[in-house]
Structures are given as structure tokens and as C-alpha cells.
Amino acid sequence: MGRRPAPRDEQVTVVLVMWADAYADEGGSWVNLRDVADYGEYLVTSAGILLSPGLGAQTGHVSIVQSWGRRDDCGDHIIHIPIGMVRSVRVMSPGKETEAVKLLRDAGAD
Numbered sequence: 251m252g253r254r255p256a257p258r259d260e261q262v263t264v265v266l267v268m269w270a271d272a273y274a275d276e277g278g279s280w281v282n283l284r285d286v287a288d289y290g291e292y293l294v295t296s297a298g299i300l301l302s303p304g305l306g307a308q309t310g311h312v313s314i315v316q317s318w319g320r321r322d323d324c325g326d327h328i329i330h331i332p333i334g335m336v337r338s339v340r341v342m343s344p345g346k347e348t349e350a351v352k353l354l355r356d357a358g359a360d
Contacts, residue, residue: 263300264343267312268293269335293337296329300354312336312354333357 273292275281298314300307305323307313308330316327339354 262318262343263341265298265300265312265314266340266342267296267298267314267331268337268339269296269312269331270294270337271335291337296331297342298327298329301325301328310357312339 270291271294273289275286296314298316299318301313301315303309306315306325306328310333311330312333313328313330315325315329318325333354
């Protein structure tokens with residue numbers, strides 16, 4: 251099986267993703283359920299290199315990686331965010347949209 255060549259810089263898309271994360275109620279022990287407050291969505295902003303299908307991206311998710319080893323296609327701090335949790339995706343790198351960005355738009359991520 252041959253190795254796929256690493257993407258050139260113009261094929262890499264850096265994105266800023268705002269997404270709703272799960273959160274835990276504070277306390278660390280027993281909490282009266284009538285005292286649990288509704289804090290609404292807990293929004294998180296993550297930045298990274300958008301992964302594409304065939305290179306770490308998961309179906310139905312926005313997959314980003316913090317660091318990418320180009321020589322051997324290794325990634326560090328990979329996050330897979332379910333599309334339903336994504337509130338916005340902003341492309342930060344200049345140039346053309348990559349195929350991964352087009353797939354996100356088709357899936358309904360702004």
C-alpha cells in the first residue's frame with residue numbers, strides 16, 4: 251500500500267469552531283436535584299487544522315488537530331466534535347475552500 255503525499259500548505263485549512271460541550275454540575279458529591287440550575291449551553295471555542303476524510307476525520311463530526319507531523323501524518327490533540335454540537339465554523343486560513351470545508355457546509359455546519 252503506497253503512502254499518500256502530505257498536503258501542501260494551500261490544502262490545509264485552519265478553522266475556529268464554536269461548539270456546545272457537555273458540563274457537569276458542581277459539588278462533587280450528592281446534590282439535591284431540585285437545586286440544580288440550568289446554565290444553558292456551555293460554549294467552547296477550539297482552533298485547529300481541519301481533518302479531511304481519509305486522514306482522520308470522523309463521519310458526522312468536525313475533526314480538528316492541534317499539531318500535524320507532515321512527514322509521517324501523525325497528529326496531536328485530535329478533537330472530533332459531533333455536527334449537532336457545532337454552532338459555527340470559521341475558516342481562518344486564506345485561499346480556496348478545501349473538500350473538508352465543503353463537506354461541513356453540506357452537513358449543515360455554518
